[in-house]
Amino acid sequence: MELTLLGTGAPAGLPRPGCPCAACATARGPYARSATSLLVDGALLLDLTPGAALAAARAGHTLTGVRQVLLTHPHDGPPVELPAGLPSAGRVPDGRELTLISGHRVRAVPMDAPGTGYEVTSPEGVRLLYLPPGGSPAGVAARRRPYDLVALDVTGRPDALARLRAAGAVGRETDVLAVHLDHDVPPGPELDRRLAAAGVRAVPDGTALTVGAYREAPTPPRRTLVTGGARSGKSLEAERRLEAYPDVVYVATGGGRDGDAEWAARVGAHRERRPGSWHTEETCEVAGLLAADGPPLLVDCLSLWLTDAMDRVGAWDDETWARTGEKALRERVAELVAAVRATPRTVVAVTNEVGSGVVPATAAGRRFRDELGRLNAAFADECEQVLLAVSGQVLVLRG
Secondary structure, three states: OEEEEEEOEOOOOEOOOOOOOHHHHHOOHHHOEOEOEEEEOOOEEEOOOOOHHHHHHHOOOOOOOOOEEEOOOOOOOOOOOOOOOOOOEEOOOOOOEEEOOOOOEEEEEEEOOOOEEEEEEOOOOOEEEEOOOOOOEOOOOOOOOOOOEEEEOOOOOHHHHHHHHHOOOOOOOOEEEEOOEOOOOOOOHHHHHHHHHOOOEOOOOOOEEEOOOOOOOOOOOOEEEEEEOOOOOHHHHHHHHHOOOOOOEEEEOOOOOOOOHHHHHHHHHHHHHOOOOOEEEEOOOHHHHHHOOOOOEEEEOHHHHHHHHHHHHOOOOHHHHHHHHHHHHHHHHHHHHHHHHHOOOOEEEEOOOOOOOOOOOOHHHHHHHHHHHHHHHHHHHOOOEEEEEEOOEEEEEEO
16 A cells, blocks of 8 residues: 655644744744645545645646545635546545445544544555544554554644554554644654654655555664753653553652642642543552563652652761661662663653752752762663753753
């Protein structure tokens, strides 16, 4: 099956006409995208958009062989002129299947939002799934084998990809493409970095792919450390890296603080951001979780884990620290680092950078700063990727 992506952008395109935002200002050249439209084997056009005929010509194709034009969502922009010779565009009722003269079978997939998804099977049995902007399949049934390719609104609905993975519709070898790309994610390397963490890729408009052909599947980093200062966006970045995966275990090392309304508000804000399918473990026994098989772990955060570890060994008292505390803390940190090295799970951990600001006024404060720096360095050594969040922007330090 040959798939040509005539466009890969949101319905309004990228850049949006008249939009002054930074993402639109930098969406030039290969990062400019017209509204998403897919041409399948020259016979099926999924979504008719302005300039489809010209886009096909730029990609080395014509629309003269198209036998069916299907729409996934209402077109709210200017009227789209139907190119000469194309059949009228329409939508297939949910659950209905039709067979084209070319031998392709198309089944309409019901969505949980306005729109229709389409499952397309070639005469050779190659299968792709195309979903509309902002849509996720309504009630994904378990599948016997994954799709060969899935094109969907990953940046707008990462939970849709998580649900497809949970149902077995997206597997290790499935080629997942991000389409309907809008200005909510900066284009270029930043977009590629975010998508790669979810095992997804974006391609320029006009790209032609052979669906079902062998390709080397992307390998997202299995262990990631995200560090940064206060309110730098590090926790949000960590959550983004796993939002397209089902059954994530969120390891909250801070616990609860009775009577602390401000802390409760912080915890509540984090909880509201997390997908409903995630499970929360409030514990500092992180090494045990790392040693067990299971879904991905998001550990937030190592600085609170270290606070608990220092509490346990009496590290805040100078005499206890000198006598037994330092040795006991080193052992506990070594246990955590060894668990990260040996873990079979995907892990994203969050930590704080506290050594770049004011020098703490107390010996205990300076001790915490130094020990956190040592912990961060040791943990980072065991991670395939290390990220630094600064003012909401993410710098790749490793990987």
